[in-house]
Amino acid sequence: MRLILSLIAGSLFGGGLFISGMTDTTKVQGWLDVFGNWDPTLAFVMGGAVIPMFFAWRLTRGRQPLVGGEFPTTRPELDHRLVTGSVLFGMGWGLAGLCPGPALASLTYNGWAGVLFLAAMSAGMLISAPVGTQLDRLAAKA
Amino acid sequence: METDWIWGLVGGATIGLGGAVYLLGNGRVMGASGIFGGLIDGSGWNSLWERVAFLVGVIVTPLILWPIYNVEIDTHMTTNVWVIIAAGLLVGVGTRIANGCTSGHGVCGISRFSLRGIVATVFYILAGGLTLAIFRHVLGLI
Numbered sequence: 096m097r098l099i100l101s102l103i104a105g106s107l108f109g110g111g112l113f114i115s116g117m118t119d120t121t122k123v124q125g126w127l128d129v130f131g132n133w134d135p136t137l138a139f140v141m142g143g144a145v146i147p148m149f150f151a152w153r154l155t156r157g158r159q160p161l162v163g164g165e166f167p168t169t170r171p172e173l174d175h176r177l178v179t180g181s182v183l184f185g186m187g188w189g190l191a192g193l194c195p196g197p198a199l200a201s202l203t204y205n206g207w208a209g210v211l212f213l214a215a216m217s218a219g220m221l222i223s224a225p226v227g228t229q230l231d232r233l234a235a236k237a
Numbered sequence: 238m239e240t241d242w243i244w245g246l247v248g249g250a251t252i253g254l255g256g257a258v259y260l261l262g263n264g265r266v267m268g269a270s271g272i273f274g275g276l277i278d279g280s281g282w283n284s285l286w287e288r289v290a291f292l293v294g295v296i297v298t299p300l301i302l303w304p305i306y307n308v309e310i311d312t313h314m315t316t317n318v319w320v321i322i323a324a325g326l327l328v329g330v331g332t333r334i335a336n337g338c339t340s341g342h343g344v345c346g347i348s349r350f351s352l353r354g355i356v357a358t359v360f361y362i363l364a365g366g367l368t369l370a371i372f373r374h375v376l377g378l379i
Contacts, residue, residue: 211321222326
């Protein structure tokens with residue numbers, strides 16, 4: 096059951112990324128490029144995605160996930176990792192116009208460049224623990 | 238294209254539906270960097286097959302939709318090897334340190350009015366816009 100639901104969710108996610116045009120890096124960079132030829136598409140994608148999720152979160156109240164267990168809780172605290180991590184991520188996102196979802200969804204049609212990006216992203220994930228520890232040290236000093 | 242925003246909205250809603258299935262079904266937040274990252278660094282191997290099933294859906298569905306969609310797809314991916322490697326590393330490190338990307342913090346976070354999700358989204362968009370402005374309009378590199 097868990098696996099089937101995962102497959103369905105992943106298919107909707109990948110299909111949505113594909114038809115929304117979010118695997119086209121010019122659409123993502125076009126949205127970030129406020130000083131150039133601005134492309135509003137990403138805002139529509141975000142808006143369209145937030146609406147079903149808003150109702151989904153409402154439906155979690157007083158219920159359990161279909162497979163049992165508990166719904167995820169929120170962490171209220173803001174920390175330096177959230178900000179520094181998001182800034183690093185944003186820099187990479189702006190440079191290539193790819194974030195993790197579209198990088199995966201476009202894997203079969205993004206050529207060697209897409210494969211190289213995914214490999215570099217995986218390497219980045221592997222070194223993120225020591226990098227995070229270094230950032231913690233810097234934050235403690237500051 | 239003039240119809241881009243409609244496809245954006247439809248694709249976005251599909252992404253949101255995927256997130257809703259993953260949340261209400263499996264009780265998990267649909268975040269691409271978390272699902273993929275947990276496989277890469279081993280932290281998510283206790284839910285190995287759930288993650289694999291999700292990723293199979295993400296990667297295979299665009300291939301199925303391609304012939305139906307019947308539109309020329311070009312990712313316009315950069316071919317500058319150094320830009321790809323730098324961007325991939327930044328996206329990998331950043332999303333793991335911030336514990337989320339556009340899907341987890343963006344789609345799933347904003348829709349539950351999570352402060353962490355909103356703060357992360359503001360910072361990666363600002364960092365992305367600024368990086369693109371510098372590298373495209375000041376340095377002319379991308």
